[in-house]
Amino acid sequence: xxxxxxxxxxxxxxxxxxxxxxxxxxxxxxxxxxxxxxxxxxxxxxxxxxxxxxxxxxxxxxxxxxxxxxxxxxxxxxxxxxxxxxxxxxxxxxxxxxxxxxxxxxxxxxxxxxxxxxxxxxxxxxxxxxxxxxxxxxxxxxxxxxxxxxxxxxxxxxxxxxxxxxxxxxxxxxxxxxxxxxxxxxxxxxxxxxxxxxxxxxxxxxxxxxxxxxxxxxxxxxxxxxxxxxxxxxxxxxxxxxxxxxxxxxxxxxxxxxxxxxxxxxxxxxxxxxxxxxxxxxxxxxxxxxxxxxxxxxxxxxxxxxxxxxxxxxxxxxxxxxxxxxxxxxxxxxxxxxxxxxxxxxxxxxxxxxxxxxxxxxxxxxxxxxxxxxxxxxxxxxxxxxxxxxxxxxxxxxxxxxxxxxxxxxxxxxxxxxxxxxxxxxxxxxxxxxxxx
Amino acid sequence: xxxxxxxxxxxxxxxxxxxxxxxxxxxxxxxxxxxxxxxxxxxxxxxxxxxxxxxxxxxxxxxxxxxxxxxxxxxxxxxxxxxxxxxxxxxxxxxxxxxxxxxxxxxxxxxxxxxxxxxxxxxxxxxxxxxxxxxxxxxxxxxxxxxxxxxxxxxxxxxx
Ligand SMILES: Cc1cc2nc3c(=O)[nH]c(=O)nc-3n(C[C@H](O)[C@H](O)[C@H](O)COP(=O)(O)O)c2cc1C
Ligand code: SF4
Ligand code: FES
Numbered sequence: 001x002x003x004x005x006x007x008x009x010x011x012x013x014x015x016x017x018x019x020x021x022x023x024x025x026x027x028x029x030x031x032x033x034x035x036x037x038x039x040x041x042x043x044x045x046x047x048x049x050x051x052x053x054x055x056x057x058x059x060x061x062x063x064x065x066x067x068x069x070x071x072x073x074x075x076x077x078x079x080x081x082x083x084x085x086x087x088x089x090x091x092x093x094x095x096x097x098x099x100x101x102x103x104x105x106x107x108x109x110x111x112x113x114x115x116x117x118x119x120x121x122x123x124x125x126x127x128x129x130x131x132x133x134x135x136x137x138x139x140x141x142x143x144x145x146x147x148x149x150x151x152x153x154x155x156x157x158x159x160x161x162x163x164x165x166x167x168x169x170x171x172x173x174x175x176x177x178x179x180x181x182x183x184x185x186x187x188x189x190x191x192x193x194x195x196x197x198x199x200x201x202x203x204x205x206x207x208x209x210x211x212x213x214x215x216x217x218x219x220x221x222x223x224x225x226x227x228x229x230x231x232x233x234x235x236x237x238x239x240x241x242x243x244x245x246x247x248x249x250x251x252x253x254x255x256x257x258x259x260x261x262x263x264x265x266x267x268x269x270x271x272x273x274x275x276x277x278x279x280x281x282x283x284x285x286x287x288x289x290x291x292x293x294x295x296x297x298x299x300x301x302x303x304x305x306x307x308x309x310x311x312x313x314x315x316x317x318x319x320x321x322x323x324x325x326x327x328x329x330x331x332x333x334x335x336x337x338x339x340x341x342x343x344x345x346x347x348x349x350x351x352x353x354x355x356x357x358x359x360x361x362x363x364x365x366x367x368x369x370x371x372x373x374x375x376x377x378x379x380x381x382x383x384x385x386x387x388x389x390x391x392x393x394x395x396x397x398x399x400x401x402x403x404x405x406x407x408x409x410x411x412x413x414x415x416x417x418x419x420x421x422x423x424x425x426x427x428x429x430x431x432x433x434x435x436x437x
Numbered sequence: 438x439x440x441x442x443x444x445x446x447x448x449x450x451x452x453x454x455x456x457x458x459x460x461x462x463x464x465x466x467x468x469x470x471x472x473x474x475x476x477x478x479x480x481x482x483x484x485x486x487x488x489x490x491x492x493x494x495x496x497x498x499x500x501x502x503x504x505x506x507x508x509x510x511x512x513x514x515x516x517x518x519x520x521x522x523x524x525x526x527x528x529x530x531x532x533x534x535x536x537x538x539x540x541x542x543x544x545x546x547x548x549x550x551x552x553x554x555x556x557x558x559x560x561x562x563x564x565x566x567x568x569x570x571x572x573x574x575x576x577x578x579x580x581x582x583x584x585x586x587x588x589x590x591x592x593x594x595x596x597x
């Protein structure tokens with residue numbers, strides 16, 4: 001099911017089957033070139049598959065943007081150990097709801113992507129780690145997997161290629177940190193989601209201590225198109241060094257929030273105005289988060305000339321992230337936004353390392369006091385100091401993810417903190433009520 | 438401990454899903470699916486899952502306390518989860534949360550006296566583009582307006 005109208009400005013590669021009758025069924029999949037990329041890949045050498053993915057400039061869609069082909073090439077193919085394919089379907093980054101629509105509307109595309117990754121690294125089993133809240137997607141994936149087994153697209157000697165592959169779903173049970181790759185692997189092994197020290201990276205020592213390819217749902221979903229149409233064609237859709245499209249979740253104060261597939265390099269202004277239908281109620285843009293709440297915030301001025309790709313965002317000292325775009329209008333209280341973001345990280349910190357466990361808790365408390373009107377001027381500097389002291393000093397990137405948006409909000413919206421200093425609760429709460437709700 | 442045939446089938450499948458000697462991997466899924474049937478992660482469920490995956494009940498306890506969806510105490514028949522994280526907040530998810538608390542007279546992780554409804558303020562549930570979002574057990578509700586929330590809560594009360 002689709003929860004928002006598509007936009008004519010989309011470039012539909014991963015979403016090409018969305019909206020077709022029974023788009024999730026194997027019949028529809030097969031009638032629209034489904035599994036043809038697998039058949040093609042099965043006749044190729046593994047190095048050729050990896051080369052094609054490298055040529056496509058596909059970068060990881062889970063947040064970090066690591067080149068997928070390169071990651072696959074790190075797997076020691078000839079190791080005597082079994083190798084595994086793991087799909088990160090933990091989707092918990094605030095602002096992000098795209099893996100959900102990919103699995104819901106085209107589950108076989110994900111299965112085919114996983115199979116091709118299996119061919120590339122000589123893996124014969126895979127796990128889809130799905131967040132516990134997405135129970136209905138576990139049912140959808142299980143049904144698609146059962147259908148694929150029935151028709152010989154999974155299991156032993158798949159369609160006479162001699163390639164065996166088994167695929168399983170695995171449910172999480174409520175923990176943002178389990179989206180972090182090494183914590184996910186711990187969780188998959190039936191443990192608390194405490195991250196592992198790296199190196200070794202999962203490509204060498206991953207699931208069950210064996211070499212493992214671990215990618216985001218959207219990353220695997222791009223693979224069938226790459227093999228079918230060629231890596232070069234996929235690369236050409238995007239920008240230099242980053243090929244293809246990005247599933248983009250427009251959230252917050254736009255008229256037409258929704259998930260849209262946009263080519264990489266899509267202009268931010270056009271995305272807000274034309275895809276998103278502009279800011280709700282004719283208001284002005286105040287702040288923009290490109291890819292989930294872990295990314296530094298941009299001001300409206302910084303969005304001038306920006307495009308939705310890794311380099312444009314890096315130039316502005318933020319990140320493309322997961323594709324969870326958060327749009328805030330002129331009436332938004334940035335102290336409240338910073339507080340809500342920090343409450344999330346304090347809640348989700350796994351508690352393993354002190355700078356993150358203590359830092360997020362202290363920041364939550366200070367921001368709460370500030371928003372309630374009990375802040376003092378020194379707190380403004382203190383918030384920035386604590387956050388900066390966390391940066392780069394935590395065991396996994398969750399600490400940075402908590403610190404980065406906070407630092408950017410304090411630096412770019414300092415005046416709003418000053419406005420909260422007069423011993424009264426939030427001065428922005430009295431702003432005209434938001435339209436709609 | 439006995440479970441429904443469907444759950445037994447699910448457990449069997451899970452125990453065969455992981456490499457030999459790695460049955461512990463099935464623990465968290467078994468606890469969550471088990472909780473859905475039993476109503477909570479009861480002591481009995483812990484012992485049973487521990488036995489089947491080959492660890493001690495203490496090891497199960499250690500793991501389950503990490504995961505926010507696993508509950509030692511029963512929740513309401515309908516567990517209403519309201520997201521107030523950033524994308525929902527921008528659509529007044531916090532006000533929706535307060536409204537539900539007021540209407541039901543209960544707070545975070547509390548259950549109504551009749552055991553019908555429990556409330557939880559949750560972190561992002563992956564419905565950010567269709568905010569504000571609410572989940573009742575595993576069902577998503579998108580673009581939830583205040584009056585719709587009222588109607589939703591009333592309808593839960595009337596459901597058999
Ligand atoms: C705290 C934290 C949470 C994360 N959550 C997710 C997630 O929900 N989904 C995801 O795909 N990647 C998530 N990641 C990124 C993964 O660690 C990993 O980089 C990614 O799954 C690799 O796949 P990709 O290269 O295809 O993006 C998270 C990282 C961190 C540090
Ligand atoms: S940074 Fe936070 S989430 Fe990561 S290991 Fe440390 S405490 Fe855990
Ligand atoms: S922020 Fe509410 S569903 Fe994502």
